[in-house]
Amino acid sequence: MSEYIDQIETGASVGLVEKRLFTFAGDEPLVLESGRSLGPVTLAYETCGTLNADKSNAILVCHALTGDSHVAGFYAEDDPKPGWWDIMVGPGKPIDTDKFFVICSNVIGGCMGSTGPQSPDPAAGKPYGASFPVVTIGDMVRCQRRLVESLGIGTLLAVVGGSVGGMQVLEWSVRYPHMVRAAVPLATTTKHSAQAIAFNEVARQAIMADPKWNRGDYYETGRPEHGLAVARMVGHITYLSDESMRHKFDRRLQDRVELSFDFEADFQVESYLRYQGNKFVERFDANSFLYLTKAADYFNLENQYGDGSLVAAFSRAQCRYLVVSFTSDWLYPTYQSKTMVKALKKNGLDVSFCEIEAPWGHDAFLLPNTRLSDLLSGFLNKVCARCGIGGCS
């Protein structure tokens, strides 16, 4: 039986969903934070659940670095798997589509339907490539606002996301404080450490070292697949942890009983990384990887809004926060979440914080976790009860 039918029968799925396109800034281009202009801009987005009469039950979910708008449900009955956070979004799930109207859009700069470097540049009649302007987390959020408003929504009940999605959550809460009732930044940071920038830079150099990258102009000549695969492999290590890799692979050999004494993949972990690299190349655009990692590296909430002070940056915020970190996340370690929580509390904001014990590294926020589910559903129920939204216990 397909996963679709299985889930529909148990009532656990939002069912079939559709990717929609929202286009704006056609007449008047969007002026980006870099000062450059971009237009028209398209956002690919999906929704699930039903918007209530007073439009007060909308939750925006922000995806991570290489994610997309397909947060939950299936595109077709024979779809082999559901959206990327289907464990968290659906009827009776923590982000409960029986109560909430959920929106998720692909970020600009991406390659999953929103305007990005592989989109056609109207001025040039061919894909932007490296002439695409560098975008920021702020630019992404400004576009999301246009989408949200186009749906007639003036206030979001919550903005929720992990990793680079969590950066967007933080940006929303500070940039548009009057539009956000609650913010849930998961496994994220207010600014990349030098080490996080370093890993992204190695990934970018791997792409740009591939001669097929051709300064970003490769859409007709062939994609830099080798470079992008290496970039993904680097990233993938940072999403796991020493402990999770030991559990998952240890030093087990792949399809052999003895060492090869050549440069084939001897170990399962090597084979896994090669597989992840190659699989990624099929679905992702190398230029988008450059732009999105750059946006993450540039993100610096305290510089942008607080002149170097995170406490000052959060003085603009008004919403409630649920901040969650994971013990084995060494990409955005707990100390970074704690710094965030401290700055929020200094502003007298209502903050819940939890460090969840989990061995799975940074990726933990994407994996089934009862503690995370309970925290999120409890927090959202409290928020919507206080806001007087029907159907919330």
Add this chain to the structure above:
Amino acid sequence: MSEYIDQIETGASVGLVEKRLFTFAGDEPLVLESGRSLGPVTLAYETCGTLNADKSNAILVCHALTGDSHVAGFYAEDDPKPGWWDIMVGPGKPIDTDKFFVICSNVIGGCMGSTGPQSPDPAAGKPYGASFPVVTIGDMVRCQRRLVESLGIGTLLAVVGGSVGGMQVLEWSVRYPHMVRAAVPLATTTKHSAQAIAFNEVARQAIMADPKWNRGDYYETGRPEHGLAVARMVGHITYLSDESMRHKFDRRLQDRVELSFDFEADFQVESYLRYQGNKFVERFDANSFLYLTKAADYFNLENQYGDGSLVAAFSRAQCRYLVVSFTSDWLYPTYQSKTMVKALKKNGLDVSFCEIEAPWGHDAFLLPNTRLSDLLSGFLNKVCARCGIGGCS
């Protein structure tokens, strides 16, 4: 004033040293652990200090992954810098050349004078390239033994080394227990974790993804510089730590006051990594990088000597040990040294262990550190006093 003259005047240097070559296995090739043969084999090596009459004061220093035989002193008076461990090896230094005769050789598979993939294959009349046999830490140590014996030395007072050099130390102590009085494995492990293998595999894939790698046959067509630079960048991150990168770079910009909004190096850490990658390419051979990382990944003391039990593996050992780890070393974390120490102690061996508080990550063993210097000189003095070697307090 040159560093050479400065050091000579203060009496702190071994002075001028010379790289020598030792060639063997010309008539009868060496059968490697892979089963393949290699011959003739040349080791580049250097010595400093004086071998005493009964040849009992020799210390073998083993270099790390991309090191060489040039452990201390200068090649010429205008040499801009001394050997890689000059802080530790010299008159009055912890490995005191007034007392000890120090030997350091480049590993086989390397590219600093010893036989490796860029050496001419006598059978083919051109460099081995990827036809060079995969070598192991055991093979490296077997060659070092031939060198040591050629110098008329039957017993080493100590074998000392960090990282992959530490693996060679451990291999020596178990493979040739009758030849080693003391072993000092620093910042090392008895086997790579899945995460350590993963980083090496990404580095190898970066090299092999470079079209100039040309299946290892590039010595006439041009080296895979881009791939090797990316490989080095990956490695370099693992040699530092989150904390040391924050101290050293944080998010400081390089030669600019504002973000570039392009893909130039905005941050100092990016610029530093690019520089390290490019500098490495000048001195190192990409094929050697493949072979040496593979040897490190294959190293597994408990499988090779203990049928999966580290306690059983160390049952062969007879020497004293000084094991040192560093708090911020996440490549070979302290828990791995502790496992080693536990297995040594279960065999009733004399083991000193110290975890040194240091923020500099894995590279800490190469940096000036009073604690490490004191530990090493104290340990070596004790060892040579017990062995009745003159001149040791």
